[in-house]
Amino acid sequence: MPKNTDIYGFTYPCPGDTIDPLAFKTLAEQIDTKMFDVNADWTTALNRRNYDLFSAQQSGIASGVDTVITATDSQYTIPVAGIWLFSIQATHFGWATINVARIRVRQNGTLRCAQAVNCENNSQQLPHARGPMVAAAGDVMSTAFFFTGTGTAAVQVQISAKLIVRLA
Amino acid sequence: MTVDLTDLSCMDGENVAAIALQMQNTALQAEARILALEQLLRRAANPYTIIQTSTANITGLVANLTGEQYVGPQGGGTFTMTFNNTPSNRNIDETGRNLIGELGEGMYEIGIFCALQPSGVVDDNSFRALTIGVDRLDPTVISSITPSSRRVVSSLYTEFEANAGIPMDMTCTLRYRLTALDQIKFLVEHGNTSSTLNALAGTIVWLTKIGTADSVVVV
Numbered sequence: 450m451p452k453n454t455d456i457y458g459f460t461y462p463c464p465g466d467t468i469d470p471l472a473f474k475t476l477a478e479q480i481d482t483k484m485f486d487v488n489a490d491w492t493t494a495l496n497r498r499n500y501d502l503f504s505a506q507q508s509g510i511a512s513g514v515d516t517v518i519t520a521t522d523s524q525y526t527i528p529v530a531g532i533w534l535f536s537i538q539a540t541h542f543g544w545a546t547i548n549v550a551r552i553r554v555r556q557n558g559t560l561r562c563a564q565a566v567n568c569e570n571n572s573q574q575l576p577h578a579r580g581p582m583v584a585a586a587g588d589v590m591s592t593a594f595f596f597t598g599t600g601t602a603a604v605q606v607q608i609s610a611k612l613i614v615r616l617a
Numbered sequence: 618m619t620v621d622l623t624d625l626s627c628m629d630g631e632n633v634a635a636i637a638l639q640m641q642n643t644a645l646q647a648e649a650r651i652l653a654l655e656q657l658l659r660r661a662a663n664p665y666t667i668i669q670t671s672t673a674n675i676t677g678l679v680a681n682l683t684g685e686q687y688v689g690p691q692g693g694g695t696f697t698m699t700f701n702n703t704p705s706n707r708n709i710d711e712t713g714r715n716l717i718g719e720l721g722e723g724m725y726e727i728g729i730f731c732a733l734q735p736s737g738v739v740d741d742n743s744f745r746a747l748t749i750g751v752d753r754l755d756p757t758v759i760s761s762i763t764p765s766s767r768r769v770v771s772s773l774y775t776e777f778e779a780n781a782g783i784p785m786d787m788t789c790t791l792r793y794r795l796t797a798l799d800q801i802k803f804l805v806e807h808g809n810t811s812s813t814l815n816a817l818a819g820t821i822v823w824l825t826k827i828g829t830a831d832s833v834v835v836v
Binding site: 452454455456457459460461462463464466468472473476480483484486487490491493494532534548549551553560561562563564565566567568569576577578579580581583595597613614615 | 636641643645647648651652654664666728778781782784786787788819821823
């Protein structure tokens, strides 16, 4: 009876087995398949997934309301499972007065990280949050903006996402 | 005899009868070489990373404290290991100073997100300071009781209370070449003298290895 190696299960014949061309083909193809599998890690290391985008503008954000940003390119759907590191900066403008600005980073609607900045005297401080997510393929990264002041705000978010660990 | 590229052995003309043994050798040799290669690539593709998340508030953070006030797992809060692909099960800021010894010297990114909220009266515009500090053990001090260390680097993020009815969400990161003698600290200071602060549940601390010490490569 043929046996298999312990780790990858490569098949080899034992004394008494009939050794035909198929035995060579099987072993060669098993090694070949494993090399392709290893190559996937090589490709990941060399071509690490990165996403960097500036969203369209979203206007009419009311004071005191945590508002999910839905403008074009403001949300990111995770393409492959892994640990993703996000950096989000929110550029805000259009308000009459402002006291505080906050950007929250959410995974499927759940808060993951955030930053709030004091904007008293109407200083345009830009909140910038950074943090990791353990994400599955298809998870949606979105942001929510909050400010207090007068008038309505407009926001653009700058999103940087990097896959740091592949979960496959 | 062996083939040149992979050093796999193959049969000579006089021992073609030993085909079964040769195929076993080929399978085992291929497995050993691929396993070594796979482990190296997995390490490069998936650098050591630890993420810890608090599940309860860290309370009683006092104002203008002389000394260090921890806000990571070392602060006594309840933290869960959200992700860990390293051979260590230590907290990122464990005082044993052995985490980097286990993970290997190199370039690391360390980060913290936490939301700070007064437990009572809010002092408008009082400061909040979130610090990631790295203390390095001084190997010249011979004492197992009070080992000496010094701060070799820190990253500080400062904000001022906006008194807008929301916690001050804060993020701080540090990239530095860490050694086996280093201890990571997540620290908070503030000037809200009218009440203590709470670091709300959901605080995240993370560490990820960017490159090795001998060849600093961003992977």
